[in-house]
Amino acid sequence: MSIAITTQFICFTVLSLVVIIGALGVVLLESIVYSAFLLGGVFMSVAGLYLLLNASFVAAAQVLVYVGAVNVLIIFAIMLVNKKEDLKPINDIKSRRVISTSICLTLLSLLIRVDLTNVWSLSNPQNSIGEESTTRIGEHLFSDYLLPFEVASVLLLMAMIGAIVLARRDVMSKDISTGLPVDQELIEKSSEPLLTNKN
Amino acid sequence: MNLESIPLQAFLIVSSALFCIGIWGLLNSRNAVRVLMSIELMLNAVNINLMAFSSYIDNNLIQGQVFTIFVITVAAAEAAVGLAILLSLYRNRVTVDMESFNLLKW
Numbered sequence: 001m002s003i004a005i006t007t008q009f010i011c012f013t014v015l016s017l018v019v020i021i022g023a024l025g026v027v028l029l030e031s032i033v034y035s036a037f038l039l040g041g042v043f044m045s046v047a048g049l050y051l052l053l054n055a056s057f058v059a060a061a062q063v064l065v066y067v068g069a070v071n072v073l074i075i076f077a078i079m080l081v082n083k084k085e086d087l088k089p090i091n092d093i094k095s096r097r098v099i100s101t102s103i104c105l106t107l108l109s110l111l112i113r114v115d116l117t118n119v120w121s122l123s124n125p126q127n128s129i130g131e132e133s134t135t136r137i138g139e140h141l142f143s144d145y146l147l148p149f150e151v152a153s154v155l156l157l158m159a160m161i162g163a164i165v166l167a168r169r170d171v172m173s174k175d176i177s178t179g180l181p182v183d184q185e186l187i188e189k190s191s192e193p194l195l196t197n198k199n
Numbered sequence: 200m201n202l203e204s205i206p207l208q209a210f211l212i213v214s215s216a217l218f219c220i221g222i223w224g225l226l227n228s229r230n231a232v233r234v235l236m237s238i239e240l241m242l243n244a245v246n247i248n249l250m251a252f253s254s255y256i257d258n259n260l261i262q263g264q265v266f267t268i269f270v271i272t273v274a275a276a277e278a279a280v281g282l283a284i285l286l287s288l289y290r291n292r293v294t295v296d297m298e299s300f301n302l303l304k305w
Contacts, residue, residue: 005203008204008205012209016209019217020216020220023217023220023221023240024220026224026233027220027221027223027224027227027228027233027237027240032230032232032233036236039236039239042240042243046243046247049210049213049247053210053250053251054254055253055261055264055267058264058268058271061268062246062271065271065274066243070239070275070278073278073279073282074232074236074239074278074282076282077232077282077285077286080286080289081232081285081286083295085294085296087298088296088299090298100223100226103222104219105219108219111211111218112215115208115211115212115215116208120207121256122207122255122256123257123258125203127258127259128258129259129261133261136261136264137261137264137265137268140260140261140262140265145269148269152272152273155273155276156276158276159275159276159277159279160279162283163280163283164283166280166283166284166286167283167286
């Protein structure tokens with residue numbers, strides 16, 4: 001990348017701070033809507049990190065797919081299922097929090113130790129293809145990665161059909177397993193849950 | 200450490216922190232939508248890792264960027280199917296509380 005090294009450092013620091021603080025907000029904030037919008041900010045900052053790594057095509061794909069599709073999908077899901085409900089208190093929540101936090105911190109220290117102590121065989125920056133990366137990705141996708149590329153298209157078709165089948169309303173008048181008439185009303189109207197609660 | 204460019208380790212540490220935050224959210228969220236968001240965070244951490252290695256270690260062939268494209272594809276499919284499962288789960292149980300999805304518990 002041709003911008004000055006100081007600018008790169010400033011950009012990297014700001015972007016990584018936004019990524020880390022935004023991710024903490026996503027998992028810690030009380031309101032799920034704030035979490036969803038912060039998640040969009042995290043995705044945008046990750047796209048900025050990709051730009052610092054000379055990958056303009058992947059940065060554009062990140063913005064299009066994650067911010068434009070996945071985040072919007074998550075916001076729609078929040079709108080569809082956002083019902084105020086009082087969560088039942090869990091009695092051993094304290095010990096759960098302690099155990100999971102210690103597991104995460106241990107994993108983090110392990111990963112950081114590996115990152116810092118391992119000797120990475122860095123390649124010569126002179127060989128870098130830099131701005132040509134989009135061309136190189138196209139060459140890869142249509143030569144040595146052609147089969148995964150085609151399989152990915154089949155996977156996307158399967159995911160699309162699967163999502164439609166799973167998310168649509170039942171159109172049969174009777175439930176296959178129980179024989180009861182299927183509720184065709186809106187979700188928001190009160191209806192008997194099909195599966196009974198275990199406790 | 201020479202100051203000619205950002206060290207590879209900086210990117211790796213950011214992605215490690217993002218991954219651990221994602222795991223913490225996955226283990227501690229009560230809301231099923233937040234669990235899906237945590238999974239997306241973890242996938243992004245892996246993507247940062249792949250991109251950093253592709254840029255610093257394999258900067259001529261950049262196979263890591265191709266892998267990132269595939270990971271983004273699979274993540275999009277996963278988000279669509281996951282949210283569809285969530286919607287049909289919500290239709291059956293009328294809740295998104297992870298603690299109430301215990302039908303397979305033994």
